[in-house]
Amino acid sequence: MNRGRLEKIVIVGGGTAGWMTAAAFARCLDPKQYAVKLVESDLIGIIGVGEATIPAIREFNHFLGLDEKEFMSKTQATFKLGIEFRNWGRQEESYIHPFAPFGQAINGVGFHHYWLKMRQGGDTASFEDYSLPIWAARSGKFDYPSLDPRSPLSTYDYAFHFDAGLYAVYLRAWSEQRGIVRIEGKVIEVTQHNESGFVESITLESGQRIDGDLFIDCTGFRGLLIEQTLNTGFEDWSHWLPCDRAVAVPSENVGEPVPHTRATALTAGWQWRIPLQHRTGNGHVYCSEYISDDEAVHMVLDNIEGATIAEPRLLRFRTGKRKKSWHKNCVAIGLSGGFLEPLESTAIYLIQSAIMKLIRSFPDAGFNAVEAEEFNRQMDTKFGQVRNLLILHYKETQRDDSSFWDYCRNMSIPEELEHRKQLFRHHGQVAYKKSDLFNEPSWLAVYIGQGVVPEHYDPRVNNVSESEIRQRLAQIRQIIQHSAASLPSHASTIARHCAAEVMAA
């Protein structure tokens, strides 16, 4: 088998996935040794809507060496401390999933156990009272976390909202400066090797033929290479996550941008609200079995604060995952690899995660099957982890105001999630493993926010007297409120560090 280095890499499709991949290759593959080409058609639009992220995006930007302030101003970005979920567990309720732990462990026992004990005794302080970023988010405040580990302001993490289209443009310029070759054109033919079935080349409408050793499929839902050519297959998860359409529409900002994403549950889906510097991204993710497109459009328009600035755009999707993200010499990154609705802002994370795993187990021309298997195993795990947390939002609801919610409340869920949920419900135990994408605070935020409250707390809590617990909890609440109040407003932090050029919304 040829163990030589592969040389020619072809990324098919631009957009967020394509240009993030190109930028990462530009960053770590020596252009003297590897020729990286990206093929995209000016005629094929990109899905990228206003995009919300999780803090991992900062690692990716740091890996590329981007200047964070420049990145923010180029992409009209705002800061993000978490996601607000409205009307999920019940109507008129709201909770925030922050990027930070709640409270502080006492004697090695998780904080939520102490909170539970006091709650069982009649204490009414909400779990959110023990989260500094939630206080800050609800009062429109943001500052960078402190680097001093002793400060309460060091305990939270942050992510961004940004315009994914502008991010792709920014990364394109960055990548082209570093030797990535962009070729404009529409792919009309894909040629495979007779025996191995490996992709050998693609041919463009212009007649230009592009050979490659490794192909990255960033062609979105259709999966031009991974599915239309290699017939890799798709694992459908729509019985757990039945939403199958979205309508997106931007609107003018009303007031200052808030430092959190908002996801509001509606009768047959949910609406996102993503604040950017120049506009607000809105969209309605819904299930076409329970609501018509027209109704879905009306519903989203009814719930938008500012004037709309474009026609609503309809997207269709199927939730699930490609059976293999890496098949033969083709790696699917982005929507071609799988789709999960953006309820937990994980789309860009899944792209980034695929890119970094690919780089870590970068193949040579021999394409050892072990690398692809490990890559696929890890991507399956990541997709499964996101999927399970999404399902929890739908399943753990008391809403009974529509047949959509009746379906969700009564559907069966994956055994692993059922196990986790029972463990928490009975015992307050978050079955958290090191390889989990969502850590213990994330599960706690969603469980408790959705109304899953454990029956029992950890018995070690009883080693601390009730009066001491009461005093410690009051102290934590006070420090959090005081620290949150000391922060500058989100808008002023943006203005000071990373204001974007004013552009037509």
Add this chain to the structure above:
Amino acid sequence: MDSKTEPGGSQPISSVIIVGGGVAGWTAAVSIAHALRGQGLKIIVVDNDAPVKLQAMATLPITLAFHQRLGIDEQSLMRETGATFRLGTQFSDWLKPGQRYFHPLGAHGASIEFVHFHNFAAKARQMGDPTPFSDYSLCAAAAKLGRFTHPSSDPNSILSTLVYAHHLDCDLYAALMRKHAEANGVTALKARVSDVDVRASNGFIRSLTLDNGANLEADLFIDCSGNESILMGRALQVGYEDWSEWLPANRVVSASGPATDAAPRTGVTAVDVGWHQCIPLHHRQAHKFVFNGQQLDDDEAIDAQQRTAGLAAGSETQISGFRNGHRLKFWSGNCIALGPAAGFLEPLEDSGHALLQSGLMRLMSMFPDRSCNPRIADEYNQVTLAEYENIRDFLILHYQATGRRESPF
């Protein structure tokens, strides 16, 4: 829903019986007693164990957090158990005779440009650089020189990359754990279990009958009875997953030699018919020789050990058998097995005590009520099994990656 399966339901556990003393039983006793101190929990250890004399163990870094949580300070721990520091394991003659490598507890090198260090070392080697990988580990370098200091808390200091654990004398350690357990109100009963009463309805243990005629009931039972596995294996009939197909060693000779001014590391030497481990303690050196009883009889093994370790012929030795593998369940009903009663992996990477400690930390973070919700047991079993399998695979790698072909072992 699950909480209604057992009479007593969600009442807190009020009594625990631990079957077996020794390192596992007394460590379990002190962990539970300390974590739930002041809550009126009654803990009895049924202990008829003879001292294990020659045994010593090497621990992993989890041991530091474990003792800290128990409030046992390092100085008294080391003073009372004849302990020494440990920065890793020196493997000799493992890949081929005459060759050595060091497995440090801390990391090798530092990532450069987000690429893990081992990739650079591999490239340097391909380009002809003969530097051993262990030269990039501060633990390895310090161990080679016989030096030790505590890690620095300053992340900018190279000394912050030191990671360490201890070598301990088993009998002294069990005695220390016993002392702390008794100070926390644990009662010892010198007796043997003669009968176990299991509820037919749900497989929970109701009570134990002891050889002195006493009958003891409890809410929770901990099986620390070693290879016998009196509760989990014998009474509850939980089977054993045998891994000897991959890890065929099944006997061990233990011996002791005079203390030397030894380096802060464990030594492991492969020989034709097995491998030899040397654990330096403050007051002696503990030796183990691990082999396969089908290939070597006990006298030959004792001989091989004395040769390898340079011990005088006729030194005191002890021989015992083991089977690499684990119980199919570590937690069943209201019974949890810990230590060799739960499973055994040969001490090549010193996993035994770490498995006990992490099992106990896990048990304390999910301590049940009287219903012993099966979800908790499932979770405990899943995570524990993953730990065992992870260590098993790592152990097999040692044998698979050897270049030694000169003996059937």
